[in-house]
Amino acid sequence: MEGNLESAFAESPTGETYVQMTASSLWENSPLLVLGGLVFTILSLAAIVLFMMGLLVPAALAAVLMVGPAWTALLQLEAQIACDVKANIGVMLRAVPRFWSRSVALGALALFPVLVGLFTISMTPESRLSLVFRVGLAADVVGLVLVMALYLYAFPLLVLYDAPLGTVLSNALILCSHHLSNTLGLLGMGVLFGLGVVRLNSGLLLVLPAVWGMFIVNNCRMVMADERGGD
Numbered sequence: 748m749e750g751n752l753e754s755a756f757a758e759s760p761t762g763e764t765y766v767q768m769t770a771s772s773l774w775e776n777s778p779l780l781v782l783g784g785l786v787f788t789i790l791s792l793a794a795i796v797l798f799m800m801g802l803l804v805p806a807a808l809a810a811v812l813m814v815g816p817a818w819t820a821l822l823q824l825e826a827q828i829a830c831d832v833k834a835n836i837g838v839m840l841r842a843v844p845r846f847w848s849r850s851v852a853l854g855a856l857a858l859f860p861v862l863v864g865l866f867t868i869s870m871t872p873e874s875r876l877s878l879v880f881r882v883g884l885a886a887d888v889v890g891l892v893l894v895m896a897l898y899l900y901a902f903p904l905l906v907l908y909d910a911p912l913g914t915v916l917s918n919a920l921i922l923c924s925h926h927l928s929n930t931l932g933l934l935g936m937g938v939l940f941g942l943g944v945v946r947l948n949s950g951l952l953l954v955l956p957a958v959w960g961m962f963i964v965n966n967c968r969m970v971m972a973d974e975r976g977g978d
Contacts, residue, residue, distance in 0.1 A: 790817035815854030903967035
């Protein structure tokens, strides 16, 4: 039941019920989701510590190996909650090995633009004044944003359908392009939440990833219902 939730779908959100259903799931399951946020933070701790130490390349590698699987595990928990399937923290622990290889493969998509961006930023001050630097940095940012937009659908599709990686990526690309306003809205929410963690309080890691994840899962369910209805 945990890997493939398609047959267990409860009523999918619509444009009118999306926010209400998501808020209700968050409120009714807040203790479990805070615990899920704690597990997510623990699993991501190596990448967080390396980032805080300024070891950016090792932090990026650690993020691919552990943050991606941790994010998948959190979304698995939230997908079961959203689909009215019995859930507990064991769902996350079982999801890590189940989805680890596919999660790492998805995470690796962001590794190239991140590493190229870090190399670009490390250029000498004189080089940063050049047109090549500006164009290269802009390309890195655009590439990373596109990958993040793809992630908004690829990770929830992975946990909702337990699909092969190729199927997940092709469907994520279609959904990302067909529902641009949803994509931009969720990207904006993620940026705001990230700024909140960095600038306000790192303790928000226990709450904000779970909040964002629930919106992402229900958005995926909603747009998939729209796509099936349009067939």
